Amino acid sequence: MNKLYRITLDATKTLLATEDFVQTFHSVEELTKNITEPVIVVVDGINIADCYEAKILKLVCNFRKSKLLYACPLYFTTSVGELDYCSDGIENSKSEILAQGNVILDRLNLLSIEKNSASSDLRLLTFLFARGEEYLLKPQLLPSSPWLYQYMTAALLGRFCNELHRTFSSNCYENDKSNHKEESSVQWLNYLLNHGLLVEKQLVDRVRYCPYCMTGNLNFIDMCPLCGSINFSKHKMIHCFTCANVAPEEEFQKGYQLVCPRCKSTLRHIGVDYDRPLESYQCNDCHGKFIEPQIKASCLNCQEKSSAEDLIARPIYNYAISAKGMRAAQLGDVNLEIALFDDKRNVLPLYFYQMIDWMLQMKQRYKDAEFTLICIKIISAKDLDEVAYLPKANDVIAELSVRVRELVRNTDITTNTSKNVSWVMLPRTNTEGGEILAARIENLAQMVSTETNSQIRVAVKCFSIPTEQAQQVPIAEKLLTEYEAGF
């Protein structure tokens, strides 16, 4: 069955015959309106002379954004330089395109494409799944890009189109005024790697990024460690053996001789009359003396200066999809673990609910078998998956997790009912005790909102279930879900 569709940019420059294709269109929008299932798309009629970069970029952006087409095989008939990486290859023969494209389509049809299109992680995993575990997501070295390396396909699928626009002829699009604090594809893939959805293959390079804006165009400058001025000069020191005077060479120079300014002896022979104990520097602005200039990386994007150890080193790998990533693509759930609890006392929600039911019955029979529940909810304005890529979000949540675990007692039982909601069950604790702990956790949680500029907020609430509810067990699941939704 032929599923070959064509998008023609310049009808006069086409390389393939019209009858090879089911239909020919002129834009991605036209194409999407006319199809209902994944197809193989060939971009033909590329006119190299005619501002092609912007046109191609716009086309691939729309293509990879499309809910139906994002993971479909895409071929160019002519090479378009760096942008070749956005396609599945440069092909001129129909049979070859069909052979390659159908393999991808077959695998793609195993997945629920439209459902997966909701999350950028899943979009990428679907794309990779269709191309198999041998397919490598390769970085492109783009010196003009603020990130130096880009994974173009990933950038398109992850909707980091801004990243590409900055690199390629940004004037063809409205200039994006957003600062570069936003994520790049490099960091995103690194994040997915850390969560086991991708596996790293070959290490291609290691790039250091500015910790303030996460861009990689850095200029290393040496400066005065005292005042930060770059205007300083080197002074060689001379040590006079006769009187042990140590001073800069300039003070010794007298015509073509070295004469000690203190003891007036002529220093003729290195090692016999004098030596050079060290070289030192003097700042021409603050006149301070120092042994070693300080080397800092000056960011060409945000002009902030950082010392080398503060720079964020990111490995640049060739990535491939992992087994876990494949499963995630199939299930349509990446299940990123940003939840608070993951240790031994953390139980599956099902057991947690059963335990609550049991505790309720205990409480009914024995008056002192009191218990309290605390619910911790991570709330963010955006989709939590997207937020999780924020450079600091993971660190902050990891930090919070450690602190909360310190507060929680050994006898407390925890669970994560969803990726942003966690519960703590405090046995033999009354409401007041629970409130105290809840207040403490809330205190800690404030750190999260400050660190992430209120993009992420953590809500904490204490519950205690009235005894009368215990009559109609099992009720815990229903109750807890109600509570969760209630605040």
Added chain:
Amino acid sequence: MLEGILFHLYNFLVLPFYNQGYMTVILLFLPMVVFFELPWNLFIFLGLFKYVLRRKQEGSRIDFFPSVSCIVTCYNEGREIEKTVLSLLEQLYPGKLQILLVIDGAYINKSTLKVAEELQKLAVQYNNRTISVIPKWQRGGVVSSSNLGLNFVTGEIVVKVDGDSSFDNNMLERVTRHFVDPEVVAVSGCLRVRNAADTFCAGFQAIEYFNSIQLSKTALSEFNMVNNISGAFGIFRRSLLNLVEGWDAGTAEDLDITLRIKNYFNNRKEKFRIVFDPEAICFTDVPETYAKFFKQRLRWEGDYPYIIGKHWRSIAPSMMGWANFNGLLVTMFTNIVLPMMVFVYTFWIFIVFPADYAIALLIAVYSFYFVMTCLLYLLGIIFVSERKKEDLSRFGLVPFMPMFLFAAKINTLLAVFWEWIGKGHQDSSMAPWWVLRKNKF
């Protein structure tokens, strides 16, 4: 016995001033002392005063700083070459300096090569200084090293030094100033002893170096009669080296090149001059024991007879001018004839005269040499020494100098015979035997 000696000494040294008749005795018994050493020393004094007067009139240093290339011939000096390179880098010379470290037999002298490569990195810390290491894998002798280095030279002035010498930091500045004068084709640098304080033997050599190099050559230079541009420290105009086609194979290549330069002294329209500069100081280590000293001299002193045998055709006043011809005769005399005379004379007086008379005669000769050495040394310290205190501190050794020199003269005699009989120049550490064997002379 003692009385006899004193009586005769009185007759030799004091009486002649009162009684003309005794003069004949001195004339009879001290021929080489009076007829040769005295005029020669007077000649040296004359040159010295000429130098002092001329030096006083020399104006301030002209801004003439040609580019300099320094060929450092290294063999197995190892860490020692660090001193050389460091002192070259340290030169307070505003012009360019290219340092060429030629390592002979680099394959067997890996440690020296390693040090050289380490030192190469130092050059970046200095302005206008570059270091190139030239590993000469096959050992071929010091001459081949110099000639190899000559291929890579970029400077107008070429300094040829040994890998174990070091220099005062104004050496280049001093040495290059002579080349303003287009007549000057080469400068002979002043050698000083670095380890003079280590042993008496080294101390004696320091005095000897001072008198025979720093002082005597300064004087000879005034008459353009510098007898030798030392192989350890010679400075040449590059165009001259091209003219004489570098150094020639065999030992005593320094004396050889000096003679070949002198061959142009009389047969060219333009005048050539070789200058000795007592202010351009190079320090070098000398043998610290007498055994090593005599061994070294045995090698060196054979140079004169060897070179004369090699160059006898060109030794003529028509080639080098009368002054240098005479100078060469004097040098030949002091190096070949005089040692023999001293040797024979010493034995002869003991055979002919009674012991007390002979001893008195020897003491008289000794006193003459002592006075001469003292005079030269003191004048040298006053007029040429740049390290007056240091030189004065060795003055205590001067009374023993005639003895030291006498022993050296006897050794020279041995060297001459060794050269004539045993072809001593082929027994040289300067080049491997398979190279020397092929030399024509």
